[in-house]
Structures are given as C-alpha cells and as structure tokens.
Amino acid sequence: MSLVFALAASVLFGTGAYLLLDRDLVRVVFGVVLISQAAVLTLVASGLTRGSAPIYPLPEGAVSDPLSQAMALTAIVIGLAVTALLLVLVLRVVHAYRSPELAELARREAERDARLERVDEREHAEEEAAAL
Amino acid sequence: MTALSLALVIPWAAGIVLALLDGRRRLVGWVAVAVLAANLVALVALATSVLPDGTVTVTTGNWPEGVGITLRADALGVLFALLSSLALLAATVHEVLDGVRERTFPGLVVLLAAGLTGVFLTGDLFNFYVFFELAMTAGYVLATYGGGRRELGAALVFTAVNLLGTFIFLLSVAGVYHVTGTLDMAAIAARMDDVDPNTAVLLAVGFFVAFAVKLGLFPFHFWLPTVYTGARPAVAAILSGGLANIGAYGLLRFGGELLPDELDLAAGALVVVGSASIVYGGVLAVSRRSASEMLAYSAIGQVGYVLVAIGVGGPVGFAAAILYTIVNALNKTLLFLTAQLRGAIVGAAFAVGALSVAGVPPAAGFVGKLELFRAAADNAALIALLVLGSALSFVYAFQTYQYDFWRSGRRGKRGTVAQQGVIAALALLVLAAGVWPEPLLSLSHDAAESLARGRP
Numbered sequence: 225m226s227l228v229f230a231l232a233a234s235v236l237f238g239t240g241a242y243l244l245l246d247r248d249l250v251r252v253v254f255g256v257v258l259i260s261q262a263a264v265l266t267l268v269a270s271g272l273t274r275g276s277a278p279i280y281p282l283p284e285g286a287v288s289d290p291l292s293q294a295m296a297l298t299a300i301v302i303g304l305a306v307t308a309l310l311l312v313l314v315l316r317v318v319h320a321y322r323s324p325e326l327a328e329l330a331r332r333e334a335e336r337d338a339r340l341e342r343v344d345e346r347e348h349a350e351e352e353a354a355a356l
Numbered sequence: 357m358t359a360l361s362l363a364l365v366i367p368w369a370a371g372i373v374l375a376l377l378d379g380r381r382r383l384v385g386w387v388a389v390a391v392l393a394a395n396l397v398a399l400v401a402l403a404t405s406v407l408p409d410g411t412v413t414v415t416t417g418n419w420p421e422g423v424g425i426t427l428r429a430d431a432l433g434v435l436f437a438l439l440s441s442l443a444l445l446a447a448t449v450h451e452v453l454d455g456v457r458e459r460t461f462p463g464l465v466v467l468l469a470a471g472l473t474g475v476f477l478t479g480d481l482f483n484f485y486v487f488f489e490l491a492m493t494a495g496y497v498l499a500t501y502g503g504g505r506r507e508l509g510a511a512l513v514f515t516a517v518n519l520l521g522t523f524i525f526l527l528s529v530a531g532v533y534h535v536t537g538t539l540d541m542a543a544i545a546a547r548m549d550d551v552d553p554n555t556a557v558l559l560a561v562g563f564f565v566a567f568a569v570k571l572g573l574f575p576f577h578f579w580l581p582t583v584y585t586g587a588r589p590a591v592a593a594i595l596s597g598g599l600a601n602i603g604a605y606g607l608l609r610f611g612g613e614l615l616p617d618e619l620d621l622a623a624g625a626l627v628v629v630g631s632a633s634i635v636y637g638g639v640l641a642v643s644r645r646s647a648s649e650m651l652a653y654s655a656i657g658q659v660g661y662v663l664v665a666i667g668v669g670g671p672v673g674f675a676a677a678i679l680y681t682i683v684n685a686l687n688k689t690l691l692f693l694t695a696q697l698r699g700a701i702v703g704a705a706f707a708v709g710a711l712s713v714a715g716v717p718p719a720a721g722f723v724g725k726l727e728l729f730r731a732a733a734d735n736a737a738l739i740a741l742l743v744l745g746s747a748l749s750f751v752y753a754f755q756t757y758q759y760d761f762w763r764s765g766r767r768g769k770r771g772t773v774a775q776q777g778v779i780a781a782l783a784l785l786v787l788a789a790g791v792w793p794e795p796l797l798s799l800s801h802d803a804a805e806s807l808a809r810g811r812p
Contacts, residue, residue, distance in 0.1 A: 270534035
C-alpha cells in the first residue's frame with residue numbers, strides 16, 4: 225500500500241515539476257497544484273493505519289490515525305488558497321504584459337536591462353569627457 | 357505565558373480587522389504601526405521572562421500535554437521574533453510616512469508579523485508549516501505592492517519558487533511524522549536517534565532545500581535579485597529583514613536541534629555551499645551600479661556567512677550564525693530603506709550600513725565578522741575566504757556609496773524629516789550594537805546554548 229502511495233506521489237511530483245518548468249504561466253500554476261497534491265498524498269500516506277473512525281467516545285479496538293487526516297485537510301485548504309492567489313497573480317501579469325508566456329516577460333526584462341546599461345554607459349562616457 | 361499568547365493573538369486578530377479596512381487612509385496605517393509596536397512590546401515582555409528563567413511553554417486550548425499544539429518560546433525563538441518584529445515595524449513606519457499606496461498593505465504586514473511570530477514561537481512541526489505558509493502568503497501579496505509590471509513579474513517568480521520550497525518542506529514534515537510518529541519538536545529531537553540514517557539524511561535534505569530557497573543561498577538564489585530589485589524599498593526591507601529570517605532560523609532549529617547528526621555529516625557540504633554563496637554574491641554585487649541591485653546580490657553573499665557558521669557548528673558556530681543573522685537583518689533593513697532617498701542624513705545612514713556590511717568597526721557588522729573569525733579560527737582556508745568576502749563587500753558597498761552620494765548620481769526624493777528620522781534611528785541602532793556589543797553577544801550565546809541543550 226505504501227508503495228502505491230509512494231509511486232502516485234512521485235508521479236504527481238514529477239509531472240508537477242515538469243509543468244513548473246513550462247513557458248506557459250497557466251501550466252506553471254497546474255504544476256504547483258500537482259506538487260501540492262503530491263505533498264497531501266504523502267501526508268495521508270505518512271499515517272496509514274487501519275481502524276474505526278476516531279470519534280469520541282472511542283470504540284473498542286484500533287482507531288485510525290486522525291492526525292494525518294487533520295494535516296491533509298489543512299494542507300488541502302492552504303493549497304486551495306495559494307492556488308487561488310497564484311491564479312489571480314497570473315491573471316494580473318497577463319493583463320500587464322498582454323501575454324501568458326514567460327518568455328515575453330523575460331524579453332521585456334532584458335530590454336529594460338539593456339536600456340539601463342546604455343544610460344550607464346553614456347553617463348560614464350560623459351564623466352570621462354568631463355575629467356579630461 | 358500571557359505574553360506568549362498576546363504576542364500571537366494581537367497581530368492575528370488585528371490583522372484580520374485591518375485587512376478589511378482601507379489601508380490608504382493614514383489612520384489605518386498608524387493603527388498597523390501601533391499593533392506592530394504592541395507585538396514588539398509583548399515580545400520584549402516575553403523575552404524578559406524567557407532569557408533569565410528558560411523556556412516558556414503553553415499548550416493551546418487547555419488540552420492535556422501531548423495532545424494539544426504546543427507553543428514554545430526559548431531564547432533562539434524569542435530573539436528571532438524580536439528581530440523580525442523590529443524590522444517590520446521600521447519598514448512599516450517608513451512606508452506609512454511616505455503614504456501607503458494600496459489598501460491591503462497595513463493588514464498584510466500585520467498578518468506577516470503574526471505568521472513570523474508564530475513560526476519562531478511554535479513547538480509543533482505542522483504548526484510551523486501553517487505559520488510558515490501564513491507568513492509566506494502575506495509575503496507573496498506584499499511583493500506585488502506598487503502594482504507595476506516589474507513588481508507583478510517579480511511577485512510571480514517569488515510565489516512560484518517559494519511555493520515549491522514550502523511543498524518540499526511539507527513533504528519532509530510528512531516524512532518526519534511517518535518515522536517518528538509525533539509532531540512535537542522536542543519529542544522528534546529525542547526520537548530522531550532511532551531513525552534509519554538514510555531516511556534521516558533524505559528528510560534533512562528536504563528541510564535544507566526548503567530553507568535554502570527561502571534564504572536565497574547560491575544554487576537556490578535565482579529568484580532573489582528580481583524580487584528585491586523589483587519590489588519597493590519598504591517591501592524589500594520587510595522581505596530581507598523579516599521574512600528571510602525564517603530560513604536562518606529553520607536551518608538552526610532543524611539542523612542544530614532536530615537533526616544534529618545529519619548536520620555534522622553535511623558540515624563540509626554546507627561550508628562549500630556557503631562559500632560559493634559568499635563569492636558569487638560578492639562578485640556580482642561589485643559589478644552592479646544601482647543600490648538595490650547591489651543590495652540584492654549582497655544579500656546572497658551575506659547569508660553565505662550564516663551557512664558557513666552553521667557548517668562549522670558547535671556552540672561557537674551557532675552563536676556566530678545567530679549573531680550574524682541579526683546583524684545582517686538590521687543592515688539590510690537599513691540599507692533597503694535608504695535605497696530610493698537622497699540627502700545628507702540618508703548618506704550618513706547608508707555609510708553606517710555599508711561599514712556594517714563590510715565589517716568595519718564601530719558598526720555592528722564588525723562584531724558579527726569577529727564572531728565568524730572566532731568560529732573559523734582553526735581553519736586557514738575559511739579565514740582566507742572570510743577575508744576575501746569582506747574585501748568584496750567593502751568594495752561593493754563603498755563603490756555604490758561613492759557613485760550615489762559623492763557624485764550625486766542618485767535620482768530620488770529627499771524624504772520627509774520623519775522618514776530620515778526612522779533611518780537615522782536604525783543607523784544609530786547598528787552603531788550602538790557595534791559600540792556596545794555585550795548584550796547582543798550574550799543573547800546570541802544564550803540562544804546557541806538553548807539549541808545545544810535541546811540535543812539529547
């Protein structure tokens with residue numbers, strides 16, 4: 225059973241990591257979602273015990289571990305919140321750059337750097353000229 | 357005990373209320389400042405009871421011990437909480453004086469303070485993750501503050517990379533729970549000895565990657581320059597002076613207390629990664645012209661020193677790491693706040709910060725460097741590396757000073773008198789810590805001892 229969980233979690237993590245490296249921003253979000261699911265699955269798997277539901281008054285015999293379920297629930301809620309946040313962020317970036325591609329963001333950034341570089345160079349040349 | 361609960365509850369409750377109000381109104385901004393100040397006062401009250409008498413523990417909700425979530429304040433946690441709270445307070449006062457631009461800013465900073473206080477004062481592993489994520493989420497939204505293109509692009513990179521880091525942390529948390537069957541940090545530290553070494557090393561690597569991403573250490577640094585240069589000065593100060601402390605704290609707490617054997621095993625690797633960070637950050641910072649870019653690369657270099665000190669290990673190494681983290685957070689808060697201002701007082705404050713980064717007396721950085729040298733005393737190669745790093749930081753800090761203030765190459769506004777007052781107060785604090793280092797030294801040694809005492 226542990227092996228099945230481990231395999232499933234590793235497939236989720238691997239797929240998520242692959243998507244995270246994609247140029248398309250929406251795919252990046254999906255990558256983060258898949259990785260969060262891998263973490264949740266690992267949390268569930270970390271406390272795999274057989275038994276009845278742990279509700280007071282406790283029944284006779286073994287009860288299943290409630291802690292890993294509580295952790296998984298919390299992690300799901302947090303994952304949902306950050307996914308929503310990430311989607312809003314992507315939406316605003318797409319509006320600002322008018323493109324859902326990371327390459328476009330990088331190109332704009334490079335353009336800006338080159339412009340600053342030129343300004344610096346010009347100032348430097350002016351200083352040199354003034355010093356002569 | 358009440359101070360511990362208050363330090364958490366005040367910013368938490370106030371943050372929720374403030375998030376609903378329009379932060380652009382001056383009054384709301386000042387309420388946020390008052391809340392942060394109250395948080396700081398509660399933490400000072402907590403420190404006065406923790407430092408002489410030892411750890412304060414509270415089990416939430418009056419549950420029996422071992423069932424409820426424990427909050428635990430020891431010297432290390434209180435020190436980091438105080439430091440982060442101070443950095444947040446200074447940056448918020450600075451921004452409120454400048455005029456807050458977005459309605460969510462005060463609420464987010466206060467919630468960030470709640471998250472940070474929680475991270476540093478919790479004794480429960482999963483609770484650590486929840487507070488960690490609370491602080492980080494506030495940080496993600498703060499990174500967009502200003503709302504321009506660059507901020508948005510930087511915030512997206514910041515969010516995606518750090519989310520990956522926190523999920524790797526969560527994977528390690530699940531692993532620790534699986535092998536030890538508990539989430540209480542003290543119990544984990546005791547049970548970790550019986551765990552199969554291979555498993556423990558895997559878990560340790562997960563924790564290391566998560567905190568290294570947060571700190572921006574060399575191979576995990578790629579997000580950092582974009583974010584620190586893209587964000588507004590106050591936000592950059594909050595991120596580097598407040599939020600980045602989680603990384604150093606996590607490495608100390610998880611490496612020094614929970615997984616000490618694995619830390620010893622990896623000591624060489626940590627020193628190598630730290631050295632790479634120092635050299636990489638230093639060399640790239642020298643090549644930068646603008647103050648905020650210089651500071652961003654300098655941040656990568658400075659955390660390298662912390663990692664080297666942790667790698668050296670032992671009470672001396674941990675004390676040096678703690679002290680250097682404190683000094684570095686103060687430096688970065690001060691320098692980022694000066695980043696877009698000009699004028700004589702700002703110039704003087706920048707010079708103090710630059711002296712501190714380079715480790716020249718009388719600034720606080722000197723004490724930090726001195727402790728590092730003490731920790732690395734019997735290793736000639738490390739001493740040479742520290743000298744090289746210090747020389748690089750001297751060059752980049754004063755190169756920027758010369759360019760920005762001697763030749764008035766800085767395009768910025770003068771800032772109000774009150775803003776200059778905040779910066780001057782921070783600069784005086786850095787100077788005071790350098791002139792009278794005794795309290796800071798004894799605090800960091802106390803904190804390092806509290807880590808060593810946690811060892812089984």
